[in-house]
Amino acid sequence: MDIVAKVLEKAAKEAEKYKPITVNKPLDLEYDLGNLITVDKNDLDHKRLREDNDNYLKELARDNTQLIINKIWQLPTEKVDEVYAVKLPPSTFALPREKRIPKPKALTKWQEYAKEKGIKKKKDKLVWDDVVQKWVPTYGYKRASVQRDKDWVLEVPQNADPYEDQFSKRVEEKKERVAKNELKRLRNLARSKNIKVPNIGLLPVENPSSTHLNIASHLAKTSTASLGKFQPKLPKEKPDAKPPSMIKKRKADSQVYNPGLEKKAHMSIVDNILNKKPKLDVEKAVNTELYNQDQERSEEKKTQKKGGKKRTTFQQSKRKGGGKGNKFKGEGGKKKSAFGGASGGKMKAKKSGPKSAGKGQRIHKPKGRKRR
């Protein structure tokens, strides 16, 4: 017992030496240990704040710091490079981002295709080359220099022009490939940003095939202001020598049997036939109406004629010159008026003189001639 009491006494003395690490607050603080933030919502002592500002704020700061330090010291620690570090929990204080959330990078056309087909190309960086007896990079750094060392001489292929410079030809081909690749890069870029770009047309190739030539001729032909409408046809020209981008593909559902779709298509045809509404052609309607009116009037005249026959002959000759009765006839059908004009004109040349010999002839109708 004696020993226990002694130890306790000693501990109490030890504790007295140090100031306490506990802090009493009416309201608990809110902590964000991820960002080392505390929010203290306790009421401020405004009197002390005014009179003893520095000391009061220092006390508040000390107490709050003590509280958060107590919390931090309880977090799990680890030793990194002989320094004790605490693992901080994720921050809870919502702060706005600096930039937008990144979108996943759009795949290029080839990447998309490869992904769809499950193609995984893996080229080895280094391969053994028998010619130079060395491990040689297949791409990237130092590949070009190795290639240069390797191809100090080039074979002239059969049927090739012996005076052609094979080296410069190779350089030219390389340039072509690089340009093509750059074009593809730009097109991929445009695709990813949803920008429409014009069709490239045809890229030059070493040995163009017949289809290639056909497409080229089609493009050349359609490159006129009238889209090749008035271009003469070539002998043995293929009718559909279009570049692949211009050929319309048939949609899949026309090939796959789909009873619902088929029924719908047929029903739409049937509906179309059964529910046909007459189309109103205004010109035609007016013409028929005028024609009918004319017929009626002539019928009336006929009935009138029965009364006095002698006068009618005089009236008829008068009308032929373009009298009142012709008011409506000018708007008659094309074919009719043309016919009437030609035949009537001949007659007029004899009878009614130069005034009505020109365009005015059109108003004559075959009807009048018949009557004569």
Next chain:
Amino acid sequence: MPVLQRVVKPTTRRGKKVLLKREPKLIENTKHTIFLKGRKTSELLSHFLKDVYSLKKLHSTILNRKNDYLPFEDVIPIEYLLKKQDSSLFIFASNSKKRPNNVILGRTYDFHLLDMIEVGVESYRGLCDFQTEKVMLGTKPILHFIGDFETSAELSTLKSLLVDMFCGERNLNAIALAGIEHVLTFTSDTKEGKIQVKSYRIMLKKSGENTPRIELEEIGPAFDLVVRRSKIASEDLMKIACRTPHELKAKPKKNIVKNKLGTTLGRVHIKAQRINRLQTRKMKGLRKTPEERKAERLQRNKRSA
């Protein structure tokens, strides 16, 4: 058809790195601040700028020229400067008769202004007014917000802005215990309409326990802020800006439960085992005769045909 703008690839590796660093990321870099001077600045303000700059030196740039900007009238030149410096926070100091010792704190989201608050600086005491040992460069400070920061939208925005400005390094997984040595307190005195800012150095004393006893020493700067004009972000924009990326959200763990005693229980799904195909002991007596094998083969062929 819109013309496809020329897209230039970076020509050097270094240039590429710079551009990559500027791209939006899932886990972002620590926000960078620029310090600007307006048309006129008082001596107090230039001291203020220098002292605050020295507090956040690692992630900030101070621009020394005078700028004829009025951020509340036209913020575009500041947005331009921020974009150029790849930063998203700014502290703009100007002095005029109407608004003496004026400081504008602001931030951008996606290179466009999110919010800004204009404050007046009063009763300023700089770093050199406190003849004490200062803290190490780039230490992450502890921030205390004392008093009322919630009643008005301006105060809560100011709180958010101050956290953004002074919280130091972001997204830290771990922090050295010896590295915690700086305290910033923001005390909102609603009666006076002021926010008092103080800065202290932490001294760890023995306490007879594991956790040390804390003592503080004021190191400066100390100043009061009085809120003037403000431009607060719309709720929608703030919501978009505060969004956490889908990839960073913690996924709930399936089939793991903790019971009341604190034991973790998991449910495991196992596929049906093919016991009939299990290889048992091989014996001569159990071996199939050639006839049996032939019959079996015929049957198999029949089934496949």
